[in-house]
Amino acid sequence: MRPQFLYEKNLQGVANSVKRKQEQYRKIVRHLYYNGAASIAEIVKAVKISQPLVASLVDDLMSYGMLLDKGVGESIGGRRPNLFCLNSEYQYVIGVDINLHTLNLAVFDLSNKQIFREEIKYFDLENSEDYLNSLVDKIESMISQLGISREKFLAVGISIPGLVDAKQGLSHTHLSVAENGLARVLGDRLGINVLLDNDARTMALGEKAFGKAIDKENVLCLNLSNGIGLGMILNGELHSGKNGFAGEFGHILIDPEGKLCYCGKIGCLETLTSGKILVKNIREAVDKGQPTLLANYKKENKKIDLRAVVEAILQGDQFAIDQLNQMCEYLGKGLVTLIHLLNPEMVIIGGKIAHAGKFVIDPVTMSMNKYAMSRISSETELVCSDLLDDSALMGTMANVMRSVLSLD
Amino acid sequence: MRPQFLYEKNLQGVANSVKRKQEQYRKIVRHLYYNGAASIAEIVKAVKISQPLVASLVDDLMSYGMLLDKGVGESIGGRRPNLFCLNSEYQYVIGVDINLHTLNLAVFDLSNKQIFREEIKYFDLENSEDYLNSLVDKIESMISQLGISREKFLAVGISIPGLVDAKQGLSHTHLSVAENGLARVLGDRLGINVLLDNDARTMALGEKAFGKAIDKENVLCLNLSNGIGLGMILNGELHSGKNGFAGEFGHILIDPEGKLCYCGKIGCLETLTSGKILVKNIREAVDKGQPTLLANYKKENKKIDLRAVVEAILQGDQFAIDQLNQMCEYLGKGLVTLIHLLNPEMVIIGGKIAHAGKFVIDPVTMSMNKYAMSRISSETELVCSDLLDDSALMGTMANVMRSVLSLD
DNA sequence: ACTCTTTTATAATTTTTTTTAAAAGTATTC
DNA sequence: GAATACTTTTAAAAAAAATTATAAAAGAGT
Numbered sequence: 001m002r003p004q005f006l007y008e009k010n011l012q013g014v015a016n017s018v019k020r021k022q023e024q025y026r027k028i029v030r031h032l033y034y035n036g037a038a039s040i041a042e043i044v045k046a047v048k049i050s051q052p053l054v055a056s057l058v059d060d061l062m063s064y065g066m067l068l069d070k071g072v073g074e075s076i077g078g079r080r081p082n083l084f085c086l087n088s089e090y091q092y093v094i095g096v097d098i099n100l101h102t103l104n105l106a107v108f109d110l111s112n113k114q115i116f117r118e119e120i121k122y123f124d125l126e127n128s129e130d131y132l133n134s135l136v137d138k139i140e141s142m143i144s145q146l147g148i149s150r151e152k153f154l155a156v157g158i159s160i161p162g163l164v165d166a167k168q169g170l171s172h173t174h175l176s177v178a179e180n181g182l183a184r185v186l187g188d189r190l191g192i193n194v195l196l197d198n199d200a201r202t203m204a205l206g207e208k209a210f211g212k213a214i215d216k217e218n219v220l221c222l223n224l225s226n227g228i229g230l231g232m233i234l235n236g237e238l239h240s241g242k243n244g245f246a247g248e249f250g251h252i253l254i255d256p257e258g259k260l261c262y263c264g265k266i267g268c269l270e271t272l273t274s275g276k277i278l279v280k281n282i283r284e285a286v287d288k289g290q291p292t293l294l295a296n297y298k299k300e301n302k303k304i305d306l307r308a309v310v311e312a313i314l315q316g317d318q319f320a321i322d323q324l325n326q327m328c329e330y331l332g333k334g335l336v337t338l339i340h341l342l343n344p345e346m347v348i349i350g351g352k353i354a355h356a357g358k359f360v361i362d363p364v365t366m367s368m369n370k371y372a373m374s375r376i377s378s379e380t381e382l383v384c385s386d387l388l389d390d391s392a393l394m395g396t397m398a399n400v401m402r403s404v405l406s407l408d
Numbered sequence: 409m410r411p412q413f414l415y416e417k418n419l420q421g422v423a424n425s426v427k428r429k430q431e432q433y434r435k436i437v438r439h440l441y442y443n444g445a446a447s448i449a450e451i452v453k454a455v456k457i458s459q460p461l462v463a464s465l466v467d468d469l470m471s472y473g474m475l476l477d478k479g480v481g482e483s484i485g486g487r488r489p490n491l492f493c494l495n496s497e498y499q500y501v502i503g504v505d506i507n508l509h510t511l512n513l514a515v516f517d518l519s520n521k522q523i524f525r526e527e528i529k530y531f532d533l534e535n536s537e538d539y540l541n542s543l544v545d546k547i548e549s550m551i552s553q554l555g556i557s558r559e560k561f562l563a564v565g566i567s568i569p570g571l572v573d574a575k576q577g578l579s580h581t582h583l584s585v586a587e588n589g590l591a592r593v594l595g596d597r598l599g600i601n602v603l604l605d606n607d608a609r610t611m612a613l614g615e616k617a618f619g620k621a622i623d624k625e626n627v628l629c630l631n632l633s634n635g636i637g638l639g640m641i642l643n644g645e646l647h648s649g650k651n652g653f654a655g656e657f658g659h660i661l662i663d664p665e666g667k668l669c670y671c672g673k674i675g676c677l678e679t680l681t682s683g684k685i686l687v688k689n690i691r692e693a694v695d696k697g698q699p700t701l702l703a704n705y706k707k708e709n710k711k712i713d714l715r716a717v718v719e720a721i722l723q724g725d726q727f728a729i730d731q732l733n734q735m736c737e738y739l740g741k742g743l744v745t746l747i748h749l750l751n752p753e754m755v756i757i758g759g760k761i762a763h764a765g766k767f768v769i770d771p772v773t774m775s776m777n778k779y780a781m782s783r784i785s786s787e788t789e790l791v792c793s794d795l796l797d798d799s800a801l802m803g804t805m806a807n808v809m810r811s812v813l814s815l816d
Numbered sequence: 817a818c819t820c821t822t823t824t825a826t827a828a829t830t831t832t833t834t835t836t837a838a839a840a841g842t843a844t845t846c
Numbered sequence: 847g848a849a850t851a852c853t854t855t856t857a858a859a860a861a862a863a864a865t866t867a868t869a870a871a872a873g874a875g876t
Binding site for chain 2: 821822
């Protein structure tokens with residue numbers, strides 16, 4: 001059986017019995033992917049198929065090379081079970097995390113291990129055929145470098161900033177040169193299925209699958225870097241809205257008397273809270289002679305960017321901390337709106353600013369305490385991501401597997 | 409077979425085959441409830457069960473009296489099909505719409521027809537054993553008046569304002585005298601299962617099942633009366649949040665320099681936009697001698713309440729329209745936040761103010777045009793409910809049937 | 817009148833489950 | 847420390863359930 005069989009849903013002109021069998025296989029693979037090695041008995045309970053049938057399905061999957069016999073496990077008071085697990089080398093997933101200035105690539109095996117990882121700096125995102133070509137080249141060279149045959153790749157998962165319509169595979173903000181839709185164009189060129197989504201949403205999927213949102217049903221994931229992104233897990237599912245435009249948290253109104261935003265509106269959250277603003281404010285202060293660790297950067301002709309600011313904060317730089325605190329007051333205000341509307345159980349802060357840890361969490365918490373109805377907000381936990389810079393990349397893997405193994 | 413069989417999910421200590429059969433029955437009943445009369449062939453396509461099996465399941469349901477043979481239908485080029493439909497008198501649902509000052513009661517049959525309907529005015533909601541008793545009395549007398557045996561009632565659906573945890577059957581804001589949870593207490597007293605939810609969410613369910621949200625996946629329903637409620641359909645499902653506190657739209661921040669809200673925060677949307685404020689402002693103006701149709705009300709010693717204001721607006725009262733327009737500007741601001749965050753395909757305005765029709769829609773639309781990013785908001789349709797005062801009551805029916813017929 | 821459809825009923829076959837039994841342990845008792 | 851009782855896991859046989867295939871019925875269109 002071809003590896004791709006998992007991917008082929010909604011098969012047409014195929015007997016019903018074939019579809020049903022596929023679904024049964026998928027249930028088993030799904031369970032093993034999400035829960036690790038299991039005995040026949042455990043699978044039976046999880047997938048609600050009878051034991052003789054599960055045994056024969058597992059046999060089939062073993063004969064295809066998709067499952068491996070891991071030998072006997074621990075007994076819980078009777079005969080010791082035979083454990084089975086996914087053959088992690090049976091298939092692979094390519095993860096592509098597109099950022100404004102860098103590109104992260106990875107290849108995952110079915111145990112979610114990154115068997116290849118590359119960070120390409122100074123890979124500036126631009127809407128050109130050239131960018132598209134070199135993106136394809138990078139992926140192709142990764143594939144040939146690994147020497148894994150193309151059929152072994154289940155899909156390519158892509159994370160990209162801006163407005164994305166995942167259902168249609170369209171990226172509206174970036175790479176609109178791909179006229180038939182980015183997913184389609186890349187898929188055709190690579191000969192591998194491509195799955196696309198917005199960076200904040202992809203991060204949310206990463207957190208749900210591998211981070212702090214595991215087993216949570218209503219979680220908001222903030223991507224705090226130069227802008228503000230929001231990915232939402234609601235009722236256990238990623239929320240994308242009608243056109244995939246959901247999550248424009250950066251452009252909600254916070255200060256009606258505030259500054260003009262680049263989006264044309266006044267007082268958007270992003271005019272008050274964003275990495276870009278933070279850096280800008282600090283640069284201006286440094287120019288005016290503000291004493292701060294970051295002033296040394298300038299002397300040494302190093303660039304004061306967001307990474308540098310976060311570093312300074314972690315080193316205890318008083319001025320930078322103050323600036324962040326101010327920002328967090330506004331961010332808290334915005335978050336309160338989200339919490340009042342959606343009553344999530346957890347808010348996860350990710351992106352570059354998440355590296356600041358308690359230096360973000362504490363002031364945001366204070367702001368929330370001030371502005372939120374405590375009955376509602378007290379049910380919401382505020383934490384920093386522990387996947388950090390990896391969350392989008394891990395999210396691409398999560399997105400692919402979620403799509404492939406979904407049961408609908 | 410007892411009518412209640414549909415309701416009994418997660419049966420324990422029962423053979424798997426029995427559960428599966430129940431699920432098959434439920435699929436068929438579900439299809440007939442949501443789509444009306446159908447032939448065996450149509451059911452086969454919809455529920456994905458083979459034709460011989462569907463035929464025998466339908467036979468069973470007929471013999472239980474749950475289904476009726478509607479005779480032959482139109483041919484589409486071959487033998488004319490035999491149509492089957494739900495026996496609408498096989499079971500009934502009680503709907504209870506609790507408002508601050510009135511109580512709406514109804515009994516629905518399985519064709520969603522209100523076979524009984526009563527509006528009880530001056531039935532002020534208060535947190536007392538007395539209220540609970542007279543609520544039960546009203547329901548009991550309705551039941552005995554109809555002469556339908558208790559077993560025929562599938563469930564009681566209740567809509568109530570305030571914070572509600574539907575999963576647990578708890579009403580936090582009102583009727584907390586019911587110590588074991590309102591749903592439980594009423595259920596025990598009535599001897600019928602009780603389903604509880606917040607009024608705005610219940611309205612959203614009503615709109616999704618019977619109103620303008622049919623076939624839509626992402627819809628926001630506003631309950632604009634004395635306060636502001638919000639019910640959200642996201643990814644086709646009602647969103648309640650972790651504790652059922654989602655939808656506190658009235659308490660999102662709109663004006664940081666604004667007035668103190670009764671919730672303790674400053675500048676909440678409800679301090680700027682709500683029926684209560686509208687009425688208050690108009691009353692004050694009337695006292696100061698403002699020329700308006702509503703001034704006559706005062707002369708005639710009639711009360712200036714929200715209903716009167718809406719009436720005046722519909723009669724073209726310039727001052728009242730102006731006041732509403734002002735309110736709508738703020739409401740639009742708030743809605744923009746929602747639309748940016750959730751990218752819904754439709755926003756439905758319900759509640760007493762929805763009676764004003766275009767007098768709300770137009771100014772809110774204008775405000776949205778001003779404050780929203782048009783790429784996102786242009787995908788969102790803004791309409792008034794056509795269920796109007798019935799939406800919560802219809803929603804209780806929808807809630808019960810959704811719960812009973814869900815396939816999980 | 818004939819062919820072509822669609823719907824329904826019946827028979828045959830396949831699939832799946834339940835039942836039963838065997839295998840391989842653990843815990844306990846004497 | 848072996849024998850026994852009790853578990854859990856797996857395998858095989860028997861029974862049940864569900865589907866596919868086939869045929870018949872009932873009508874539409876030409």
